[in-house]
Each structure stands twice: as structure tokens, then as C-alpha cells.
Amino acid sequence: MKIIIPMAGRGTRLRPHTLTVPKPLIPIAGKPIVHRLVEDIVKVCGQKVTEIAFIIGADFGEAVEKQLLQIADSVGAKGAICYQTEKLGTAHALLCAKDYFNGNVVVAFADTLFKADFTLDSNAEAIIWTQKVEDPSAFGVVKIDGNGYITDFVEKPKTFVSDLAIIGIYYFKDGAVLRDEMQYLIDNDIKDRGEYQITDALENMKSKGVKFQPGQVSEWLDCGNKDATVHTNQRYLEYIQDQQLVDESAKIVNSVIIPPVYIGQNVEIHNSVLGPHVSIGGNSKVLNTVIKNSIVQDASEIVDANMANSMIGSHVSYKGKAADASIGDYNQLKE
Template sequence: MNIIIPMAGRGTRLRPHTLTIPKPLMPIAGKPIVQRLVEDIAKVCDTSINKIGFIIGRDFGKDVENDLRKIAESVGGEGHIYYQDEKLGTAHAILCAKELLEGNVIVAFADTLFRADFKMDPTKDGIIWVQQVDDPSAFGVIKVNNANVITDFVEKPEHFVSDLAIIGIYYFKDGAFLNKEMQYLIDHDIKDKGEFQLTNALENMKKKGAEFVPGQVSEWLDCGNKDATVYTNKRYLEYLKEDQLISKNVHKKNSVIIPPVFIAENVTLENSVVGPHVSIGENTVVKNSVIQNSIIQTNTEINNANFKNSILGNFVSFEGKSDDLSIGDYNTVQ
């Protein structure tokens, strides 16, 4: 199985945190979003991973590229880096890794996470992960027949046609077939809403006999902005086993930890209450503080603070009270 992960966007809605790292490398319960995504896909597909192609911007840097290769290795795959120099739509993004479009392929856009209680059936022509939503107008959606086979793909419908939204994860039995149909869009300049859309390629594949079925997830978790990312961190902490989330090398003095939490190596807690739903990166110091439902990254110092529903970056110094913080790297707030 090959996996292709388009992730060239910088995540402007999650600034200031994405000014220093791409959004897919933001931590969720101690691991980057993209690593959580790869691990969850590996569990669902229940087969060996051969190659993982990460489609990124050229400005992401060699450190990011090395981190992505390590993520691929962590699930037994071989990491490959591809660049998307122009943002011309989903089909164009996937084609940046066209050499991986052969045999069984999963395409997963790295701005969403999911929980699913099914194992993928690799004998299907294609599986499109979906979730029921209240307002489908902002998404691509599918329609299904009585046999639960997909009959239509509609990109951001202006009028109601279905509430089954495509979450951005797809399986294809024949990657070469997908490659051919996406390339057809490029060669003939076929765009929808100004971009080369994957859904148009899927529609052409369906017309040529491919049978797609939905894979409905139990929960779809967005990481598009600060509040959504904090909520996703909360949900992952609730899923994961508590004994795997607190490092043995935590220096705790007169402090209370309320699970579920993630606490990394060499964290110091003094005269503080931490949790529930808090993730703390390595080498961070928390003193005389109460923290709930928040993400705190590495090498940060917090003193005399009381906050929740917040994200603090790396190398931050903070003191104060708030219900809603979003502080980027290397900032001091008192």
C-alpha cells in the first residue's frame, strides 16, 4: 500500500503557530498531526505500508523533510518528498506524487484526523471516507443508492443534495487508473471553481465502471484553527491509554495531574494543577499555575498562570490569566 499526503498549505487559520512550522507538524497529544494521521490509516488499512509521499512546499526546509521521513519509517514505510509549487486544486496536488500512483493507494489530506471502527476492504475499487454533517455546503459530498454504492460526487453544493461530507481520505485499488483520469483534467484544462478537482476525476472513473463505496467514520476531527485543534487534542487524550501519556521523567512537586493528559520528558510541575485535557511538550516548566484543556509546546515557562482552551508555542514565557490564549513561539507575555 502506498500513501499520498498532500500538505503544502501553511495553515493560515492556525497562525501564529504555523509561522514557524507547517500545520501538519503541530502536536496532538504529543505527536504531529500528520503522524497521528499516518498511524490511524495504518490501523484501518490493516496491511503493510510501502511508500508514503509527502507533498509539501519547497520552503518547509530539510528538518521538516527529515521529520516526515522518520514518520514514514515509524509505520514501516519509506518516506518520499514531493513539492507543489502552485496551488491548483486537489487533483493537481496528488499528481505531484504521481510515481506513487500504482497499485493500492490511499490519499489523505493532512488537515483532518478521524476515528473509525472498520477495517478497509482492499478488494473494493475505491472507498471514500465520509461523515454526516449539519451544513454540507462547505464540503464535497456524495450520494449513495440503496446498495450503498456512490452515485454522485458534488463539490460544495449550493442546494442540498446530501449530508455525507467527504473528509479527505480515499482508497483506490488501481492507482494508475486514478493517475490517468487526473492527468486528463490537467491536459484538457478541466476545472471546477477554478481548480483541478479530485471529485471530477472520481466522477470520470465511476462513468468508466469503477464502483466506489463510502467508509463512514465514527468521528471526524478538524485541525483548521486554534479552537478546533484544542478540541482534537482533547479527544485524542480521551482515546489513548493514560499510562502511555505521562513520561517517567516528570519532575513533580506539590502538584496535581488530572487525567487525561500528555506530559513529555523533562517537564517540571511545581505548586500547580494540570488537566484535564492538557498536552505539555518536553523541557517545559509550570509553576504556581492552573491549566486546563490546552496545548503547551516545548521549552516553555509558565508561572502564576491560570488558563484554558489555549495553545502556547515553543520557548514561550507566560504569566497571567485567560480563558483563550494563542501565543506563538519565542514570545513573552506577563
């Protein structure tokens, strides 16, 4: 099994946090979004994942590439870095990793996380993972026939056709079939709204007899903006609260911790109340502060604050504020 993860986008809706870090590397409960995604896919695959190809921007840098290769290694797979130099649509992005489209392949866009209670059926020709949504008009959706197969892909329907939204994770028994259909789009300059789209390739596959099955997840979690990311952090802390979430090196003095809370390496907490649903990154300090339902990244210092529903970057100095805040890396805010 191979996993292909396109993640070259800059995540503009999550600024200022993505000005210095690619969105898939923003931490959720102590691990980058893309790391959580990889672990969750591996859990449902039902077979060994041998390779993971990450499609990134050429300007992401050596440190990001090294981190991604370490993520692949952590699940026993070989990592590969592929570069996307132009933003010409989802099909074009995936073809930047065309050498990895053979055999069993999972494609997962790195801006979504999920929880699922099934094992992937690798004998299926193709699976598109979905989730029921209240407002289908904001998503691509699928229609299903009486035999449980997908009959139509509809992008952002103006009238109701289905409430099963495509979450951006796909399985293909033979990845080469998808690769060839995406290449056909580019060779024949077939675009939708000015870009080469994976949905057009899927339509071509379906018209040639490929049977698509829906794989419905139990929960679909978004990291598109600050509020959504804080909510996803909350849900992940609830999922993993039976794990050891407070690092042994953390120094907690005269403070109250209301679980679930993640506290990273060498964190210092003094005279404070944390939780529930708080993640504190490594080497951060929290003094005389109340924090709930928030993310604080690495090497930041929070003093005399009362904080909720907030997202604080790395190397931030934040003092004396009561707020719902979103502060990027290397900033200072004092009352």
C-alpha cells in the same frame, strides 16, 4: 499499500502557530497531526504499508523533511518527499507524487484526523471516507444508491442532497487509474473555480464504471483553527488515556494532575494543577499555574497563570494571565 499525503498548505486559519511550523506538524497529544494520521490509516489498512509519500512546499526545510521520513520509518514504511511548487488545486497537488500512484493507494489530506472501527476492504475498487454532518452546505458530500454505491459528488450543496461529507481520505485499488484521470484534467486544462480538482477526476472514473463505496468513520476531527485543534487534542487524549502519557523524566512537585494529560520529556511542573485534557511538550516548565483543556508546545514556560481552551507555541514565556489564549512560537507575554 502506499499512502500519499498532500500537505503543502500553510494553514493560515491556524496562525500564528503555522508561521513557523507547517500545520501537519502541530502536536496533538504529543505527536504531530500528520503522525497521528499516518498511525490511524495504518491501523485500518489491514495490510502492510510499504511507502508513504509526503507532498510539501519546497521551502519547508531539511528539518521538516527529516521528521516526515522518521514518521514513515516509525510505521515500517519507506518515506518519500515530493514538492509542490504551485498551488493549482487538489488534483495538481496529488500529481506531484505521480510516481507513487500504482497498486493499492490511500490518499489522505493532512488537515483531518479520524477514528474508525473497520478494516479497509482492499478488494473494493475505490472507497471515499465520509462522516455525517449537521450542515452539509459547508462540505463536499456524496449521494448513495440502494446498493450502497456512490452516485454523485456534490460540492457545498445549497439545497439538501446528502449529509455524508467527504472527509478527505480515499482508497484506490489501482492508483494509476486516478493518476491518469488527474493528468487528463491538466492536459486538457479542465478546471473548477480556476483549479484542477480531484472531484472532477473522480467523476470521470465513475462515468467509466468505477464503483465507489462510502467508508463511514465514527468520528471526524478537524485541526483547522485553534479551537478545533484544542478539541481534537482533547478527544485524542481520551482515546489514548490507557497508554503511558506522563514521561518518566517529568518532574512533578506539589502538583495535581487530572487525567487525561500528556506530559513530555524533561517537563517540570511545580505548585500547579493540570487537566483534564492538557498536553505539555518536552522541556517546558509550569509554575504556580492552573491549566485545563489546552496545548503547550516545547520549551515554553508558564508562570502564575490560569489558562483554559488555549494553545501555546514553543519557546513561549507566559506569565500572570487568565485567558483563553492563542500564542505562537518565540513570544513573551507578561502581566
